[in-house]
Amino acid sequence: MDFGLSQEQQMLRDAVARCLADTCPLEHVRxxxxxxxxxxxxxxxxxxxxxxxxxxxxxxxxxxxxxxxxAALVAEQLAYAVAPVSFLASHVLAPLALSEAGSxxxxxxxxxxxxxxxxxxxxxxxxxxxxxDGAGVTCRGGKLDGTALFAxxxxxxxxxxxxxxxxxxxxxxxxxxxxxxxPLTTIDRTRSVGxxxxxxxxxxxxxxxxxxxxxxxxxxxxxxLAADSLGAGQAMIEKAVDYSGQREQFGRLIGSFQAVxxxxxxxxxxxxxxxxxxxxxxYAYEAMPEDVSLAACQAKSHTGDVHRFVARTxxxxxxxMGFTDLVGLHYWFKRIGFDRxxxxxxxxxxxxxxVLQGWIKAA
Amino acid sequence: xxxxxxxxxxxxxxxxxxxxxxxxxxAPTGQARAxxxxxxxxxxxxxxxxxxxTARTIPRDYGGYGSEPDILKSRIIxxxxxxxxxxxxxxxxxxxMLVPTLLELGTEEQKRQWVEPTLKGEVVWCQxxxxxxxxxxxxxxxxxxxxxxxxxxxxxQKIWTSTAKQADMIFCLVRTEHDAPKHGGISYLIFSMDTxxxxxxxxxxxxxxxxxxxxxxxxxRVPVGxxxxxxxxxxxxxNATLGHERGMLGDPDALENRFQALVRLMKxxxxxxGRAIDNSVLRDRLGALQAEVAAMKCxxxxxxxxxxxxxxxxxxxxxxxxxxxxxxxxxSALAIDAMGEMGILYSGSARxxxxxxxxxxxxxxxxxxxxxxxAQIQKNIIAERGLDMPREPxxxxxxxxxxxxxxMLRQKQGxx
Ligand SMILES: Cc1cc2nc3c(=O)[nH]c(=O)nc-3n(C[C@H](O)[C@H](O)[C@H](O)COP(=O)(O)OP(=O)(O)OC[C@H]3O[C@@H](n4cnc5c(N)ncnc54)[C@H](O)[C@@H]3O)c2cc1C
Numbered sequence: 001m002d003f004g005l006s007q008e009q010q011m012l013r014d015a016v017a018r019c020l021a022d023t024c025p026l027e028h029v030r031x032x033x034x035x036x037x038x039x040x041x042x043x044x045x046x047x048x049x050x051x052x053x054x055x056x057x058x059x060x061x062x063x064x065x066x067x068x069x070x071a072a073l074v075a076e077q078l079a080y081a082v083a084p085v086s087f088l089a090s091h092v093l094a095p096l097a098l099s100e101a102g103s104x105x106x107x108x109x110x111x112x113x114x115x116x117x118x119x120x121x122x123x124x125x126x127x128x129x130x131x132x133d134g135a136g137v138t139c140r141g142g143k144l145d146g147t148a149l150f151a152x153x154x155x156x157x158x159x160x161x162x163x164x165x166x167x168x169x170x171x172x173x174x175x176x177x178x179x180x181x182x183p184l185t186t187i188d189r190t191r192s193v194g195x196x197x198x199x200x201x202x203x204x205x206x207x208x209x210x211x212x213x214x215x216x217x218x219x220x221x222x223x224x225l226a227a228d229s230l231g232a233g234q235a236m237i238e239k240a241v242d243y244s245g246q247r248e249q250f251g252r253l254i255g256s257f258q259a260v261x262x263x264x265x266x267x268x269x270x271x272x273x274x275x276x277x278x279x280x281x282x283y284a285y286e287a288m289p290e291d292v293s294l295a296a297c298q299a300k301s302h303t304g305d306v307h308r309f310v311a312r313t314x315x316x317x318x319x320x321m322g323f324t325d326l327v328g329l330h331y332w333f334k335r336i337g338f339d340r341x342x343x344x345x346x347x348x349x350x351x352x353x354x355v356l357q358g359w360i361k362a363a
Numbered sequence: 364x365x366x367x368x369x370x371x372x373x374x375x376x377x378x379x380x381x382x383x384x385x386x387x388x389x390a391p392t393g394q395a396r397a398x399x400x401x402x403x404x405x406x407x408x409x410x411x412x413x414x415x416x417t418a419r420t421i422p423r424d425y426g427g428y429g430s431e432p433d434i435l436k437s438r439i440i441x442x443x444x445x446x447x448x449x450x451x452x453x454x455x456x457x458x459x460m461l462v463p464t465l466l467e468l469g470t471e472e473q474k475r476q477w478v479e480p481t482l483k484g485e486v487v488w489c490q491x492x493x494x495x496x497x498x499x500x501x502x503x504x505x506x507x508x509x510x511x512x513x514x515x516x517x518x519x520q521k522i523w524t525s526t527a528k529q530a531d532m533i534f535c536l537v538r539t540e541h542d543a544p545k546h547g548g549i550s551y552l553i554f555s556m557d558t559x560x561x562x563x564x565x566x567x568x569x570x571x572x573x574x575x576x577x578x579x580x581x582x583x584r585v586p587v588g589x590x591x592x593x594x595x596x597x598x599x600x601x602n603a604t605l606g607h608e609r610g611m612l613g614d615p616d617a618l619e620n621r622f623q624a625l626v627r628l629m630k631x632x633x634x635x636x637g638r639a640i641d642n643s644v645l646r647d648r649l650g651a652l653q654a655e656v657a658a659m660k661c662x663x664x665x666x667x668x669x670x671x672x673x674x675x676x677x678x679x680x681x682x683x684x685x686x687x688x689x690x691x692x693x694x695s696a697l698a699i700d701a702m703g704e705m706g707i708l709y710s711g712s713a714r715x716x717x718x719x720x721x722x723x724x725x726x727x728x729x730x731x732x733x734x735x736x737x738a739q740i741q742k743n744i745i746a747e748r749g750l751d752m753p754r755e756p757x758x759x760x761x762x763x764x765x766x767x768x769x770x771m772l773r774q775k776q777g778x779x
Contacts (some may be wrong), residue, residue, distance in 0.1 A: 090632070098375045116604065126704055130634050130635055131631070131634075132633065132704060133705070134633070134704050149704065149705075150712070182713050183713075184713055185711065185712035186709055186712065187707050187709045187722055188707065213743075249498060249499045249500040249503075250499070251500075251503075259378075259739040259742065263739075272464065308696070312692075312729055312732075314728075315729055315733075316732065316733060316739075319498050319499070319733055319737060320493065320522070320523050320733055320734065322733070323568050323569055323734075324568050324569070325566075325567035329567030329569070330568075330726075333567075337699075340703075341699070341700075341703060341704050341706050341707045342704055343704075344703070345700050346700075346704060347642070347644045347645060347700065348703070363635075
């Protein structure tokens with residue numbers, strides 16, 4: 001047994017980290033986050049150089065055929081740099097859905113283009129977790145009606161992969177007639193989300209009509225959101241430690257106050273086990289598919305709680321400075337806030353875990 | 364223990380209810396976030412002063428209502444505003460901090476000049492205490508004032524100056540006695556924000572708005588008469604107002620109002636077929652917060668009774684800032700959780716709830732956990748003053764050579 005990253009995985013992680021350190025300084029994040037579409041072509045191009053857009057796409061379709069654990073490592077680095085690029089839906093969930101449940105024709109049509117960066121598919125599966133504002137999409141006679149909230153990696157998508165109320169996934173081109181796209185603005189200006197309204201929209205269903213694939217996407221999405229929080233939390237902890245080694249009050253470094261040391265130590269103590277849990281969950285996605293849903297719920301809910309704590313505590317260590325825009329700490333704070341709420345907050349993920357284990361019946 | 368206020372107070376309460384019924388519609392509806400009160404808010408403020416529902420105990424000569432202090436009546440007033448959901452009197456830094464300070468320590472002339480226009484919302488103040496190098500350790504502040512031909516000449520920088528852009532006046536701590544010990548060299552000055560040599564630069568915060576500013580002083584000349592208290596006593600003058608600020612941040616009625624807003628939200632917010640409040644986990648957190656709000660309200664009553672009897676507030680008072688700010692933050696946190704994915708909508712997004720107020724509160728209340736004395740400093744105070752625990756040992760003064768070595772070591776560690 002070896003609970004750890006392979007050498008290739010470490011190299012992948014380091015390569016992505018270096019690439020982002022070069023192309024995605026905070027100043028660049030600031031510029032991008034002020035635009036309607038935050039996606040940075042510069043950073044995306046650099047990631048293209050590493051093959052990241054195709055990382056989850058099978059080799060026969062032009063990708064690298066990597067695993068969800070690899071993707072989790074990338075997600076962590078993207079969040080560490082608060083990189084304003086599409087990734088979760090466009091480069092992980094959509095490729096997974098098409099590879100696992102797409103027809104040969106769908107694969108051939110989309111996967112090579114996603115791998116090369118020519119196409120990008122947004123994913124909207126929030127209503128399979130919980131329906132807000134009466135949202136939900138129904139499919140009758142091949143036509144979609146209704147609303148899907150929180151389509152991820154929304155801006156610039158060429159197509160949308162949407163779950164209907166039975167959990168079946170449908171592929172809809174962005175220019176489909178009867179489809180209305182409304183951008184949503186969240187606290188996190190480094191990622192793009194939106195709402196989709198369907199009025200008799202012709203869609204192309206994926207073959208699986210059991211809801212299984214949507215469940216797989218939910219698992220993968222939760223694991224990657226947790227990994228994103230992990231990277232953002234890592235940055236926040238490092239920043240708090242750095243700051244407390246520089247800032248002086250009462251004639252001493254604030255890091256020499258036990259109160260401040262304990263805040264940092266507590267963050268680290270809560271944070272580090274999350275990394276292990278996320279690795280386990282991501283590994284389980286391919287290696288132990290029967291275990292992954294529970295692990296995903298745990299990773300999502302636990303990381304969500306831990307990193308809410310990390311986000312506020314790191315801000316507190318920075319004093320008033322943490323609350324300003326000057327050090328930009330809030331970019332990570334908000335990224336963590338986003339990760340916590342999307343695809344079910346901790347309460348919702350824990351309720352699902354209870355159902356999965358038969359503790360209670362599904363509501 | 365006797366919770367009956369007595370017939371006189373019941374009558375007072377009825378009177379006030381009638382007032383609110385008759386005049387409540389004149390209250391301003393806009394956001395209380397604005398630094399400069401609207402014309403509507405100023406009119407409402409004047410009406411409240413006239414009837415003694417704000418500035419109640421401030422002497423008539425200075426523009427108040429001039430009634431004897433009666434804490435129970437003040438309490439009833441706060442309760443009734445909260446109950447009716449109608450904004451009470453203005454609460455800004457001028458009214459909450461400067462006015463009490465002037466009344467306590469100002470000269471007759473200062474009181475006559477500043478209290479009334481401040482109460483009426485005509486003069487807006489900002490607080491110039493913190494500096495880039497002096498936050499928790501406020502007494503180490505460096506902004507200096509030398510005396511030159513009957514004027515203080517001020518140089519230096521303040522930071523976190525809320526509302527400096529809108530303010531007419533500033534109450535400001537400066538170092539006037541350079542060789543005095545650090546707490547003994549500070550003076551408390553009041554001056555116009557239009558004085559030449561003041562530059563205000565807005566400071567954007569995590570909420571996306573510029574709630575504060577940096578304020579720069581370069582050869583700012585202020586007549587020597589514009590000092591409150593004596594030279595070198597500014598620290599003690601300021602401490603009088605810090606107490607008022609912490610009181611302002613811990614208002615139990617504000618907590619109750621936020622909590623009620625949360626209950627409304629959770630009844631309206633729908634998850635699938637049900638309401639957020641039907642979810643037993645969220646409801647349990649709601650119930651826990653309600654009990655905490657109740658505890659803080661009762662705690663407030665106890666503090667009130669102690670001060671009626673002229674007794675010190677003790678532990679009940681020392682914990683108010685720490686607990687209230689945390690509680691306010693937790694109320695917003697639950698609101699966000701109850702909204703699920705909708706909880707992160709912001710900046711005027713489609714489907715945003717209450718114009719993003721809950722997210723703004725969540726972030727701003729984290730700011731308030733830090734501002735006005737951080738949570739860690741509050742805990743130090745609770746431990747040392749409330750629990751009489753041993754104080755942090757004072758560090759020996761670091762010699763130049765030792766500091767050099769320490770810096771070198773630190774740099775080495777930094778590069779490793
Ligand atoms: C929302 C908000 C509004 C504000 N409004 C105003 C205003 O209007 N006017 C004004 O003058 N100022 C204002 N301030 C400034 C505020 O008072 C300071 O931010 C606060 O006192 C903390 O100082 P600092 O930011 O320099 O943090 P620091 O003092 O640098 O603190 C950094 C960290 O070190 C910790 N620390 C410091 N000393 C100790 C110690 N002895 N023991 C343990 N831990 C310690 C702190 O708790 C914190 O975690 C405001 C601040 C905020 C956030």
